[in-house]
Amino acid sequence: MNIRKVGELLVEQKLISEENLLEALELQKIFPNQPVGQLLCKLGFIKESDLSNLLDQKDKRRKLTDILVAGGFVDQQQISHAREVGKQNAISLEKALLKLNYVDEESLSKAIASQYDMPYVHINTQNLDLTLSGFISAVYAQKQRIAPISKIGNTLTLAMAQPLKSHDIRELEDSIRLKIISAIATETSISKSIKRLYNIDTASSTTAMDEVNLDLVPDSIVDLLSKNSSGDEPEVEEETKKVTEKDSVIVKLVNKIIYDAYMNKASDIHIEPYPGKKDVIVRTRVDGQCSIYQRIPYKYKFALPSRIKIMGDLDIAERRRPQDGKIEFKKFGPLDIELRVATMPTVGGLEDVVIRVLASGDPIGFSDLGLTERNLRIFKQSLSRPHGLILVVGPTGSGKTTTLHSGLAQINQTNRKIWTAEDPVEITQPGLRQVQVNPRIGFTFAAALRSFLRLDPDVIMVGEMRDEETATIAVEASLTGHLVFSTLHTNSAPETVTRLLEMGLDPYSFSDSLVCILGQRLARRLCMDCKESFQPSAAEFEELVDEYGRIEFNNTGLGLEDVVMFRTVGCDQCGHSGYRGRLGLHEVLECTDAIKGLIKKRSADTENVREQAASDGMTTLKQDGILKVLRGLTDIHEVRRVCIK
Numbered sequence: 001m002n003i004r005k006v007g008e009l010l011v012e013q014k015l016i017s018e019e020n021l022l023e024a025l026e027l028q029k030i031f032p033n034q035p036v037g038q039l040l041c042k043l044g045f046i047k048e049s050d051l052s053n054l055l056d057q058k059d060k061r062r063k064l065t066d067i068l069v070a071g072g073f074v075d076q077q078q079i080s081h082a083r084e085v086g087k088q089n090a091i092s093l094e095k096a097l098l099k100l101n102y103v104d105e106e107s108l109s110k111a112i113a114s115q116y117d118m119p120y121v122h123i124n125t126q127n128l129d130l131t132l133s134g135f136i137s138a139v140y141a142q143k144q145r146i147a148p149i150s151k152i153g154n155t156l157t158l159a160m161a162q163p164l165k166s167h168d169i170r171e172l173e174d175s176i177r178l179k180i181i182s183a184i185a186t187e188t189s190i191s192k193s194i195k196r197l198y199n200i201d202t203a204s205s206t207t208a209m210d211e212v213n214l215d216l217v218p219d220s221i222v223d224l225l226s227k228n229s230s231g232d233e234p235e236v237e238e239e240t241k242k243v244t245e246k247d248s249v250i251v252k253l254v255n256k257i258i259y260d261a262y263m264n265k266a267s268d269i270h271i272e273p274y275p276g277k278k279d280v281i282v283r284t285r286v287d288g289q290c291s292i293y294q295r296i297p298y299k300y301k302f303a304l305p306s307r308i309k310i311m312g313d314l315d316i317a318e319r320r321r322p323q324d325g326k327i328e329f330k331k332f333g334p335l336d337i338e339l340r341v342a343t344m345p346t347v348g349g350l351e352d353v354v355i356r357v358l359a360s361g362d363p364i365g366f367s368d369l370g371l372t373e374r375n376l377r378i379f380k381q382s383l384s385r386p387h388g389l390i391l392v393v394g395p396t397g398s399g400k401t402t403t404l405h406s407g408l409a410q411i412n413q414t415n416r417k418i419w420t421a422e423d424p425v426e427i428t429q430p431g432l433r434q435v436q437v438n439p440r441i442g443f444t445f446a447a448a449l450r451s452f453l454r455l456d457p458d459v460i461m462v463g464e465m466r467d468e469e470t471a472t473i474a475v476e477a478s479l480t481g482h483l484v485f486s487t488l489h490t491n492s493a494p495e496t497v498t499r500l501l502e503m504g505l506d507p508y509s510f511s512d513s514l515v516c517i518l519g520q521r522l523a524r525r526l527c528m529d530c531k532e533s534f535q536p537s538a539a540e541f542e543e544l545v546d547e548y549g550r551i552e553f554n555n556t557g558l559g560l561e562d563v564v565m566f567r568t569v570g571c572d573q574c575g576h577s578g579y580r581g582r583l584g585l586h587e588v589l590e591c592t593d594a595i596k597g598l599i600k601k602r603s604a605d606t607e608n609v610r611e612q613a614a615s616d617g618m619t620t621l622k623q624d625g626i627l628k629v630l631r632g633l634t635d636i637h638e639v640r641r642v643c644i645k
Helices: 006-012 018-030 036-042 048-057 064-070 076-089 093-099 105-115 130-134 138-144 166-176 187-198 221-225 236-244 248-263 303-311 373-383 400-411 445-452 468-479 493-503 507-513 538-548 550-554 593-600 606-615 621-630 636-642
Strands: 146-152 155-160 179-184 266-272 280-286 289-296 323-328 338-346 350-357 388-393 418-422 432-436 459-462 483-488 514-526 532-534 565-567 579-590
Touching: 006 018, 006 036, 018 036, 064 076, 064 093, 064 105, 076 093, 093 105, 105 179, 105 187, 130 146, 130 187, 138 146, 138 187, 146 187, 155 187, 166 179, 221 248, 221 289, 248 266, 248 280, 248 289, 248 303, 248 350, 266 289, 266 303, 303 323, 303 338, 303 350, 373 388, 373 400, 373 514, 373 579, 388 400, 388 468, 388 493, 400 418, 400 459, 400 483, 400 514, 418 445, 445 459, 445 468, 459 468, 468 483, 468 493, 468 507, 483 493, 493 507, 493 514, 493 579, 493 593, 493 606, 507 514, 507 593, 514 593, 514 621, 514 636, 538 550, 538 621, 538 636, 565 621, 579 606, 579 621, 579 636, 593 606, 621 636
Parallel strands: 155 179, 388 483, 388 514, 418 432, 418 459, 459 483
Antiparallel strands: 146 155, 266 280, 266 350, 280 289, 323 338, 338 350, 514 579, 532 565
């Protein structure tokens, strides 16, 4: 799509000359934050009214969100959240931003004024001339959210929360026979002005701050907890009764914990009550690391788990056995996210609760997986195969599903039918037919896989190979013309071959079906804002070379003088941890003829497979991690933490 710039449109409409535009562009180099249109007005080349008409006709106004971000009032994450809240509650983005306290009324109104090149006014309601009410009717003023605030000669100044359309202004000018100057003011000040001018009590009318109840998420847990002053040891029955009656403090407390966890990109929330008068500890896992988020007074130790169990449709009266369920959080708070809940009875008649925040959304870009050139090439070649078995392996939480979905996105085309069986479905893609398994009713991965084969698939993705039956059907499916993706909980790619053979797979079928195995870990990424470079000492360099493998490192051609490493520092952006976000460490085992030979001869023990894969060009997880250390993406401590060998 050809996107025309404002200057080009003005020249095309013959409102300015090309020389005028060039002069304004030169001036913009001195004032880079000023739009070209405003500079053309200041230079006297065009009237503000003509520019405004063109901007409205061609929809060329600066976006309000861009103005707010550029001014440092909000960030993109807050805007995305406000949009989500706005959709759920059928309110505008501006009202959602106000209600969530991401921006104050005055800053928002000033941004709107900037967007429409209009003046912003602060109204002194006490000094308003009450005779101004004779020019605009009370009904019209309330409906349009406008207030007349001054009249000089034949010119009336109208304050408004949002700009009126040009034809509305013209009709109003014709009606009152005065010229109108429009100005932006806060909605609160306009409401106060209407109340004073027309003697109307606007207290009962809704404003941006009252239109929707988003107070389910309070500003501060400290403020919230101070509302409940009882200090006695709670009784189970009494606290449970409070929760079933939807005690507002408990509701808001749980919502605040979940909300903050989501905004801090936590993957899990751990609620840990203790016997006696010890505080309830709430911990969150961010970037794979647990840390204490909040200490909640002991009086909530029964109420917190009970509230969460109600949200997850669990049995509130059953406290002797573990339970698990899920929560659609949009029913209870201002986020459209799914949560998995598991409870566990602990000593003292208490219950621990762990909530997993499912990162629902789109797959990440294939190029953002962080695969090295060789690994990316082999993985791409594997994806282009018409049939075969592709495995992604690693421990729980190592990003296996994310990698699989990014791979599926590469081949997700209308000429391919793709079925997936997952538990749970976290990432959704248009074009995929996605199924959530339910072992409780016998709908296991194996059952789903068997059913898929009767549904004319081209590609099948099975969430996990948990048993021999699932693995055997997957191998058979890959041999009968299907491309099959799956995951396994193994420590490395070479170890996966041994595990599947020990599981009982036929070596000949398995060797013919296997295309590649991608082993994966997630390491914390160094904070880009505060990481610090340093030259390693000779001892540190030698240790690094030994960990990589001396012979393999020599092939890189790097010496001590070529190596620059980075260390953590800590800043506000990363919560003073030195890390922000995570990156993948990978090893890709390509099933070459040599590997197939080892499998068929039943001599595919882990060490033999690893040696053969290395000679075929595979870099191990630790080697891949060290390469990313040398690129300044993470540090050696993280690589050692997540890679065993």
